[in-house]
Amino acid sequence: MESTLTEEFKAKAAHICARYPRRDAALIPLLAEIQKEHGFIAEEAMDALARLLEIPYSRVKAVTTFYTMFKRAPAGRYHLQVCRNISCHMAGAPGLLESLRAKLGIKEGETTRDGLFTLSAVECLGACGSAPVMMVNEIYFENLTAGKLDAVLEDLRHNRLKDLGL
Amino acid sequence: MPTIKIDGRTIEVTKGTTLLEAAQKLGIYIPRYCYHPKLSISGNCRMCLVEIENAPKLATACSTEAAEGMSVFTGTDKVKTARRDMLEFLLINHPLDCPICDQAGECGLQDYYMKYSLQKSRFRQEEKVRRQKRRAVGPHLVLDNERCILCTRCVRFCAEVTKTSELEVMQRSDHSYIDLKEGKALDNNYSLNIADICPVGAFTSRDFRFKQRVWFLKKTSTVCLGCATGCRMTAHHNENTIYRLVPLPNSQTNTWLCDHGRMTYKAVQAGDRLSKGVIKNGLIDLEPALREAATRIDEAKSEAAVLGSPWLSVEDNAALARLAISALKTVNFCFEFSSGQGIKDGILVNEDPAPNTAGAGLLKAAHGGVSLEELSGRIASGRIKVLVTEARAAGLVKTALKTSGCRLIVFAQNRSEIPAGAYATLPYASYFETPGTFINYQGLRRRTNPAVRPADGVKPLWNVVNKLAAYSGTSLGLDSAENALKDIKL
Numbered sequence: 127m128e129s130t131l132t133e134e135f136k137a138k139a140a141h142i143c144a145r146y147p148r149r150d151a152a153l154i155p156l157l158a159e160i161q162k163e164h165g166f167i168a169e170e171a172m173d174a175l176a177r178l179l180e181i182p183y184s185r186v187k188a189v190t191t192f193y194t195m196f197k198r199a200p201a202g203r204y205h206l207q208v209c210r211n212i213s214c215h216m217a218g219a220p221g222l223l224e225s226l227r228a229k230l231g232i233k234e235g236e237t238t239r240d241g242l243f244t245l246s247a248v249e250c251l252g253a254c255g256s257a258p259v260m261m262v263n264e265i266y267f268e269n270l271t272a273g274k275l276d277a278v279l280e281d282l283r284h285n286r287l288k289d290l291g292l
Numbered sequence: 293m294p295t296i297k298i299d300g301r302t303i304e305v306t307k308g309t310t311l312l313e314a315a316q317k318l319g320i321y322i323p324r325y326c327y328h329p330k331l332s333i334s335g336n337c338r339m340c341l342v343e344i345e346n347a348p349k350l351a352t353a354c355s356t357e358a359a360e361g362m363s364v365f366t367g368t369d370k371v372k373t374a375r376r377d378m379l380e381f382l383l384i385n386h387p388l389d390c391p392i393c394d395q396a397g398e399c400g401l402q403d404y405y406m407k408y409s410l411q412k413s414r415f416r417q418e419e420k421v422r423r424q425k426r427r428a429v430g431p432h433l434v435l436d437n438e439r440c441i442l443c444t445r446c447v448r449f450c451a452e453v454t455k456t457s458e459l460e461v462m463q464r465s466d467h468s469y470i471d472l473k474e475g476k477a478l479d480n481n482y483s484l485n486i487a488d489i490c491p492v493g494a495f496t497s498r499d500f501r502f503k504q505r506v507w508f509l510k511k512t513s514t515v516c517l518g519c520a521t522g523c524r525m526t527a528h529h530n531e532n533t534i535y536r537l538v539p540l541p542n543s544q545t546n547t548w549l550c551d552h553g554r555m556t557y558k559a560v561q562a563g564d565r566l567s568k569g570v571i572k573n574g575l576i577d578l579e580p581a582l583r584e585a586a587t588r589i590d591e592a593k594s595e596a597a598v599l600g601s602p603w604l605s606v607e608d609n610a611a612l613a614r615l616a617i618s619a620l621k622t623v624n625f626c627f628e629f630s631s632g633q634g635i636k637d638g639i640l641v642n643e644d645p646a647p648n649t650a651g652a653g654l655l656k657a658a659h660g661g662v663s664l665e666e667l668s669g670r671i672a673s674g675r676i677k678v679l680v681t682e683a684r685a686a687g688l689v690k691t692a693l694k695t696s697g698c699r700l701i702v703f704a705q706n707r708s709e710i711p712a713g714a715y716a717t718l719p720y721a722s723y724f725e726t727p728g729t730f731i732n733y734q735g736l737r738r739r740t741n742p743a744v745r746p747a748d749g750v751k752p753l754w755n756v757v758n759k760l761a762a763y764s765g766t767s768l769g770l771d772s773a774e775n776a777l778k779d780i781k782l
Contacts (some may be wrong), residue, residue, distance in 0.1 A: 167473070182457035183473050191462045 130174040135163065139178060150181045153189055156220040158195055166197040170186035194248075202244040204282050204292065207261040210247045222258055222275055223247060230280065240284070265290050296766035297718035299367060302341050311353040311364055321367055323375060323404050325382075325491045326443035327354040330547045331452055331668050334601035337382070339404065349375050374586045384491075385421045385466060387438045397506040401441070405460055406626040413616070421466045431477035432551055433487060433495050437469040440494035444471060447450070448488045453548065453639065454480045470494070473770050482639065485548045488538055499555070502535045504528075511539050512743035517723055519634055520644035522732030525549055527743040533561060534724060535567030535744055544736060553582040556691040557724060560744070564707035565746040566719035573715040578749055579721065582756075585680075585701045586763030587718040589620060592677035592699075597624035597667060600655055601685035602631070602646030604703075604753060605740070607773035608720075609648070610780055615654045615680065619766035621731060623678055626667040629688070631730025633733040640754040642733055646684075649673055651731040658779050680760075682753075683709040683717075716775070727773065729782065737782060743756055 138159060142256070143152045156179070160171050167190055183198040190196045208214075208223050223234070226245055227243075230238050237244040253259045256268035265287075267278055282289050295304045298315050305314045310333070311320050325337035329344040336356040339625060342353045345363035350370065357643070365371065365620035390396045413474050423437040436666040447459045447470065457482070472478055478486075488496040509528040516537070523546035528536045534557040539549035559565070569581020576584075586679040589596050598616035600609040616625035629652055631644040655661075664672070670676050679686070680691070686693065693700060699715040723730075725746040729739050751759075755780065758770040770776050 145356035182451075184457055184460035184471075187471075187473070188462055192464045220467075 129253050130168070130170045131178060135159070138176070143179075149179050150185075153179060153181070153186065154193075157186075157190060157193075161196060168198075200237075202242050204242060204262050205246065206246045207246045207248040207251070208262075209249070209251045209253075209257070209259045211250040211254075214252075214258040218256035218271075219258040221272065222260065222270055224273060225275065226279075229276075263292060265292055294358045294362070296358045296360075296362040298364045305358050307357075307470065311342060311344075311351075311356045311358055311360050311362075314358050315342075315353065315364070315366060322353045322366055323408060324354055324443060325400055327439060328445050328448075328489055330691045331445060331448040331489075331719065334444050334448065337373060337441065338378045338657070341371060341378070341780050343368050343371050354754050357719075375408040376411055377405075379405055380411065380413060382417075382441045384415045385415055385423075386441070387420065388417075390441070393436075393493040394501040394624045395439075395490075399493060400491030403779075420566050428498060430483055432483045432498055434498050434501060435470065436496070437471075439492050440470055441492055442468075442470070443491060444467055445489045445491070446495060449486055450478075451482070451483075451605045452492050453485070454482050456480045464669050469581055474675060481637070481641070482548055484551050486541070496636075497536065504530055509535060510743075511772075512741050514575050514724070514740045514743065515647075515738040516549060516553040516556065517647040517730065517740070517770060518550070518556050519642040520631070520647055520649060520733040521545055521635065521640050521642040522647055522738055523549055523640060524731055525553070526736065527557065532744045538674060545732065546640055546717050548640060550643070553742065559706050560722045560724045562706055562708075565747070566704060566707055566717065567750050568719065570707070570714075570717035572715065578756075581718060582759050585718065586760055588678050588699055588701065588715065589679070589680065589760070590764050594620070594622045595676055596620045596622050596626075596678040596680065597620070597626075597676045598669070599625070599664075599667060599679060599681035599685050599689065600627035600629075600652045601682035602629045602649040603642075603684045604650050604652070604682050604750060604782065605648065605723065605773075606651040606731055606780065607652055607728055607776050608753040609778040610778075611661050611682070611757040611768070611770055614662075614768050614770065615757050615761055616661075616773060617659060618768055619761040619764055620680075621737060623662070624667065624670060625659070625661045626664050627652045627659070627661055628663050629653070630664075644733060647732070648730045650733065650735060651729065654780055654782070658781075664765065671696050671698050674698070683714075685710060686711045686714070703756065718756050719750050720756050723752050725750070726752040 139156055142155050143149050146152050160167050173183055176186045204254045208219055210219050213228045230243050232238055232245055234245055251259050251261055258270050260267045260270055293304050298318055301318055302313055303318055321449050323339045325339050326334045333355045335352045340353040341350040343365040344351055345678050382695050405698045426434050426436040426440055451457045451458045458478050459470055460678050461468050462471045469668045484497055487495045503653050504695050508530045512527045514527050516525045524540040526540045527534050537554045537557050540544055541547045569578050570576045571584055598612050600612050616622055629649045631649050633644045636643045643772045671689055674696050676698050680701045683702045686702050701716045702714050704717050705722050724739040724743050726742055727740055754770050754773050754776045758768050760767045
């Protein structure tokens with residue numbers, strides 16, 4: 127169990143903890159750190175983190191499940207996050223979502239069988255000026271249209287967006 | 293010391309007193325779900341909203357401290373509307389399964405709805421967000437998340453009282469639910485308190501649910517005899533059957549009651565409850581059993597001994613002392629028990645498992661007698677031919693009895709209590725059936741009150757002792773429990 131957290135992680139954790147007056151305040155940054163490392167937060171990791179921070183497991187689980195941006199299962203290589211708030215909605219986000227659902231054959235929250243795409247509908251991405259917006263991992267695709275969306279999807283499938291870090 | 297006005301009535305309170313507490317002192321009830329006097333303030337249920345003069349918005353009475361000159365109103369139209377709206381919110385996703393809910397009759401939602409709302413919901417039944425229905429979450433509790441209003445009393449109880457922190461609110465908004473670690477049981481020896489403090493039917497007791505509708509229950513306040521702490525509690529019973537034990541909060545011993553203590557009523561109505569005597573392994577009517585026991589005592593004369601019991605009331609111990617002194621005329625009697633005393637888990641459970649070690653000590657003070665070591669020595673050396681005692685007290689001299697060939701005459705309530713090798717067993721009434729005085733580890737004197745009647749023929753122990761003495765030819769003249777206490781200063 128203890129081995130879930132590497133020595134390297136523990137060193138990093140000590141550094142992060144030092145920023146806060148209380149150890150348990152480092153919970154969210156450390157969860158983010160775990161997610162960055164493994165792509166998601168496993169039960170074992172929550173358990174190990176609880177012991178590391180000397181807080182109850184239930185607390186870690188409560189925080190992890192409260193924030194939708196913490197994933198508790200591995201996601202696909204590309205996490206497609208389509209904004210569904212008012213600006214994007216008015217600019218055609220429902221249509222984008224609908225076509226993604228049809229093209230990928232999955233619903234929001236699901237991952238394609240090949241493990242390439244995970245689809246999510248998310249709240250405001252803070253780019254209303256260029257709505258509708260989709261975030262893929264950490265890269266924004268703005269002013270989307272049906273055609274543009276298809277092109278992005280094809281590029282991702284053929285791994286042509288390496289320059290963007292995808 | 294701020295002075296405030298609540299509904300026009302003036303009260304001076306100590307600094308830090310909340311509006312809810314101040315109102316309570318004036319006898320003004322403010323509805324609440326998440327507030328509990330022994331838990332931290334959460335302020336999440338919003339039922340206790342009150343109006344404060346010159347304040348722009350309503351404030352939660354449970355978390356607002358009284359400040360000098362504050363004028364608070366608890367019954368204005370604004371407050372009433374807020375309460376009605378809060379109830380509508382709380383009931384949006386509530387399943388309304390009252391007919392099959394065991395909390396019905398003592399449910400905070402039902403009570404407040406009748407008192408503060410009586411309004412039709414504007415939300416449609418079909419649109420309710422469903423959550424997980426009942427499941428067992430440990431040896432004592434069932435959790436039905438759909439009925440939960442997320443007041444977090446249970447979460448705070450586990451975090452603050454038992455400090456085990458099993459429970460938390462998972463997820464968020466209308467998906468939130470109470471949960472604990474997968475595969476883990478909610479088992480901390482205080483878990484049933486959660487069923488008590490849960491204002492709705494989310495947490496119910498596995499032991500009690502569906503046994504009896506709560507409006508049929510009668511209540512008798514009594515004392516828990518699970519250990520030397522001697523918590524006050526209420527026995528809920530109906531038609532001569534006890535259904536559950538709940539704490540009777542008091543400042544001297546307890547707010548809560550441990551799971552072990554709550555199950556002590558089980559023995560009273562267990563299948564192996566004795567209503568007849570037992571000679572060796574055979575059941576026999578009480579009178580012949582008494583005659584047989586008396587004969588054995590008479591044979592032994594002054595070689596008979598009496599051992600009191602820290603599990604018996606002061607009255608019953610006094611009757612045993614009278615038996616030793618007046619009937620048996622023996623010097624072999626012991627009412628001295630020593631046990632480590634004090635709260636061992638930091639909450640309620642005492643180091644001393646017997647409820648009346650201090651009470652038995654009163655008999656030692658009044659009549660003397662030998663020490664437990666001395667008595668056990670005399671038994672082991674074969675100088676004692678017959679020992680009269682209570683079943684659990686016999687366990688204290690178990691090793692001495694094993695080798696000695698001493699005949700053991702015990703008083704027992706249940707067949708499972710009877711120590712191995714007992715010669716005769718005499719039944720007696722439990723302290724749920726007869727009053728008795730107990731002295732807890734702090735020296736507090738508390739009396740049990742009978743909640744149910746014993747089975748026909750089962751008498752209080754002092755009465756059985758009186759009969760036993762009569763069969764051996766001495767009249768002790770015990771016609772009441774108080775009578776036995778003649779020489780004892782309580």
